[in-house]
Amino acid sequence: MLAVGARYLLAGKHVEAGRTMMRMAIGLTVILAPLQLIIGDQHGLNTLKHQPIKVAAMEAHWDGTKPADFHIFAWPDEKAGINRFELSIPKGASLILTHRMNGLFPGLNSVPESERPPVKNVFFAFRIMLAVGFFMIAAALLGAFLWWRGTLFETRWYLRVMAQCWWLGFVAVIAGWVVTESGRQPWIVEGVLRTVDATSPVPGASIAGTLALFVIVYGIVFSMGIYYINRLIEKGPEGRAIEGSEGYPSRPLMAAGGAASDAFAGKR
Amino acid sequence: MEWYLPVIWATLIGTAVAMYVILDGFDLGIGILFPFAKSESERDQMMRSIAPFWDGNETWLVLGGGGLWVAFPRAYAVVMPAFYLPVIVMLISLVFRGVAFEFRTVSHSKTRWNFAFVAGSTLAAFAQGVILGGLIDGVPVKDGAYAGGAFHWATPFGLFCGLALVIGYALLGATWLVMKTKVRLPTARASTPSFC
Numbered sequence: 001m002l003a004v005g006a007r008y009l010l011a012g013k014h015v016e017a018g019r020t021m022m023r024m025a026i027g028l029t030v031i032l033a034p035l036q037l038i039i040g041d042q043h044g045l046n047t048l049k050h051q052p053i054k055v056a057a058m059e060a061h062w063d064g065t066k067p068a069d070f071h072i073f074a075w076p077d078e079k080a081g082i083n084r085f086e087l088s089i090p091k092g093a094s095l096i097l098t099h100r101m102n103g104l105f106p107g108l109n110s111v112p113e114s115e116r117p118p119v120k121n122v123f124f125a126f127r128i129m130l131a132v133g134f135f136m137i138a139a140a141l142l143g144a145f146l147w148w149r150g151t152l153f154e155t156r157w158y159l160r161v162m163a164q165c166w167w168l169g170f171v172a173v174i175a176g177w178v179v180t181e182s183g184r185q186p187w188i189v190e191g192v193l194r195t196v197d198a199t200s201p202v203p204g205a206s207i208a209g210t211l212a213l214f215v216i217v218y219g220i221v222f223s224m225g226i227y228y229i230n231r232l233i234e235k236g237p238e239g240r241a242i243e244g245s246e247g248y249p250s251r252p253l254m255a256a257g258g259a260a261s262d263a264f265a266g267k268r
Numbered sequence: 269m270e271w272y273l274p275v276i277w278a279t280l281i282g283t284a285v286a287m288y289v290i291l292d293g294f295d296l297g298i299g300i301l302f303p304f305a306k307s308e309s310e311r312d313q314m315m316r317s318i319a320p321f322w323d324g325n326e327t328w329l330v331l332g333g334g335g336l337w338v339a340f341p342r343a344y345a346v347v348m349p350a351f352y353l354p355v356i357v358m359l360i361s362l363v364f365r366g367v368a369f370e371f372r373t374v375s376h377s378k379t380r381w382n383f384a385f386v387a388g389s390t391l392a393a394f395a396q397g398v399i400l401g402g403l404i405d406g407v408p409v410k411d412g413a414y415a416g417g418a419f420h421w422a423t424p425f426g427l428f429c430g431l432a433l434v435i436g437y438a439l440l441g442a443t444w445l446v447m448k449t450k451v452r453l454p455t456a457r458a459s460t461p462s463f464c
Contacts, residue, residue, distance in 0.1 A: 200345065201349050201414050202352045202418070203417070205418070206418045214356075221367050224367075224371060231374070
């Protein structure tokens with residue numbers, strides 16, 4: 001909503017609607033995005049309780065006998081069991097996960113290598129999700145500040161950045177899925193059933209074929225969806241979004257005359 | 269387990285499948301009959317006649333599949349691998365015909381989404397028939413797991429069942445049109461059942 005509002009304001013059309021959209025979006029985000037952080041914190045504590053190794057992979061935390069740093073960036077080396085190129089906030093992860101500076105939580109080394117998830121996937125997907133989340137919080141706070149100053153609709157660089165941000169939420173959601181689904185490997189039921197023992201007797205070729213099919217189908221459906229949504233946005237909130245005689249049964253049908261109305265009268 | 273639980277669940281799943289065949293049958297049938305409409309406005313009318321219902325109808329499929337999974341996991345574990353390909357084809361077909369409802373009304377050229385609607389409806393019906401045929405034919409099971417290949421369902425009988433179901437759904441769709449539309453459509457459509 002923020003992106004579309006910003007886009008309208010930049011283009012100088014549907015200005016009133018664009019302003020309302022931006023006010024609504026910022027008002028919501030400035031509450032919801034920080035709230036998300038609190039929920040995320042609670043969720044993290046819950047995961048630590050039930051799936052500690054997933055959390056260890058999210059933080060690329062190897063040695064559970066020491067407090068954990070929060071890695072802003074690192075390249076987890078899964079063979080050596082260490083991180084390379086670390087850029088870290090000392091004891092940051094301990095503070096986040098145990099709410100104490102020197103709190104301890106299990107590291108990846110506490111389980112054999114065969115019971116660890118693919119650390120890089122989990123670690124980087126989690127970083128991406130966090131980055132998007134913090135960007136949203138920053139964007140909302142900045143927007144609220146500009147709004148308070150009364151310059152929100154004139155700050156063109158802010159509008160320009162916001163207009164390009166519509167896809168960020170999807171990235172965060174997908175990154176979150178990657179974290180949760182690859183983070184629970186190699187278990188399908190934590191500590192009980194391994195994924196490898198839970199597979200159905202379906203040949204690999206079938207899976208590969210249908211996976212490719214799904215990618216193609218979703219590629220088509222989503223690109224067409226984005227195309228149509230974009231056209232709808234171009235058209236703007238004024239006027240009818242859907243042209244022509246088609247539509248929904250509640251709408252009187254001009255082309256078909258009374259016949260269709262009669263037809264629908266029986267159902268509604 | 270109490271003896272009556274499986275009975276209740278079998279009744280529930282049976283009801284869900286029967287409801288699905290009757291209800292989604294007619295709107296899949298509309299899709300199968302779509303190419304035989306004379307004009308675009310007839311097609312609009314056909315589609316509008318099912319627009320408020322079709323997604324509700326498909327929910328019965330979810331209840332049937334979900335019920336089988338929850339209540340009879342062993343049967344589910346055998347049936348799903350056995351019919352993996354037809355099931356996926358059915359799902360993808362349903363995706364295409366589902367979006368056709370939405371996209372057809374906003375697109376400039378309706379031809380493409382007409383095709384998606386027809387192909388999706390027909391293929392979904394065909395896949396369901398194939399699954400039914402395969403189930404009647406029987407599925408090889410060893411040690412409680414499916415023991416056949418990926419194309420075990422592809423028998424003449426199974427394919428014939430697929431074709432029969434397409435025609436059956438078309439009949440259902442035709443009766444729906446007769447019931448719900450007036451003026452030109454019934455005269456054009458009323459003859460269809462007799463051909464089937």
